[in-house]
Amino acid sequence: MPRIGLVQFPGSNCDADVALALKRGFDIDPTLVWHTETKLPAVDAIVLPGGFSFGDYLRSGALASHSPVMAAVKEFAKKGGPVIGICNGFQVLTESHMLPGALLRNASQKFVCKQVELVTAPGSTVYHKSLFGKTSRVPVAHGEGRYYIDPEGLKRLKDEQQIVFRYAENPNGALDDIAGIVSENGRVLGMMPHPERATNPLLGSDDGLAIWQAFLATFM
């Protein structure tokens, strides 16, 4: 049975959705990890869920990136442990410098909450390989999801094939339509859309299951 740690910050609000998606989709019960923990329990992978950690004060994800648990998450990732950060979790990953770039206020100034289509970019990680050629319908729900990086950084992302998902139609002004990227070693994925909210056809799409499947395949 895969052991997944699900980190909770004050203001996380997609943790229950992630737990439900993993339970219903894969019969996995994740272990909840409160943000003040200095050590991770024995887990195979870590999820940083969406929400509004610390009320988005300072910048989205900025205060959470300094929570005690993040030192342990960094250490875990440094050893090759798989991590997925969704929405606010992605913001926490960029603020922690575990992923390059920043997520800024949407160009429209509006909170965007809708189903989007994600196109998987070519690359060598399990995410690229298992999802390439597919278009995934997954919802976004964010006010600060405009991915930004300087020109050299963008070049590096492209050269190293770190871009995983691009929006078919850009909802937030993200540079190069970027919706999700991986770390250089391919083990840390950050994405603005919510795959846990696309796990049941009754709710509009179950394309998120393939993304979770790819996440599980990073260690199973």
Added chain:
Amino acid sequence: MKFEIVVQLKKEVLDPEGRAIQETLGRLGFRALLAVEVSKRYVVDLAGSAEADGEALATRIAKEFLANPVSEIFAVRRL
């Protein structure tokens, strides 16, 4: 000893809030308006009396915590 730290987006980064304010002011008839930049101002009160030490500490706080070097710049000033 108080220091002011002002954080704002780098020039090359789109500031949608500034742009929205600018467009609205333009509509209200402020025709001479060329641009609006939005920034965040923090005031930190530091213990100690040596100004150079205080400024160094305020700069560290700005650099390591208050500003994101990817997208923002900051300025520190003694109040």
